[in-house]
Amino acid sequence: MKIDWAAIGSVFGVSxxxxxxxxxVFTLGVAGLSRRERAAAQGxxxxxxxxxxxxxxxxxxxxxxxxxxxIMAKA
Numbered sequence: 001m002k003i004d005w006a007a008i009g010s011v012f013g014v015s016x017x018x019x020x021x022x023x024x025v026f027t028l029g030v031a032g033l034s035r036r037e038r039a040a041a042q043g044x045x046x047x048x049x050x051x052x053x054x055x056x057x058x059x060x061x062x063x064x065x066x067x068x069x070x071i072m073a074k075a
Contacts, residue, residue, distance in 0.1 A: 018063075022060060022063055025056050025059050025060055025063075026056065026057070026060050028052070028053075028056045029052075029053040029054075029055075029056030029057045029060070030053070031053075032046075032049040032050060032052045032053030032056065033049075033050070033053045035049040036049055036050045036053070
């Protein structure tokens with residue numbers, strides 16, 4: 001049996017980059033929601049931060065849905 005180490009390395013690299021990117025986008029969403037809380041405490045509006053947070057969460061949900069689709073398409 002021969003192990004294709006290049007393919008394993010490629011899968012590892014892509015998985016690592018995708019995971020870090022997804023966590024970064026989710027973190028931006030959480031930061032946007034925390035800015036909303038801070039702005040509400042000061043009596044200001046943070047509509048742009050909230051919109052950005054919702055876009056970040058939607059992107060995370062889309063990435064997860066796409067991953068599930070890829071898994072199910074191979075079955």
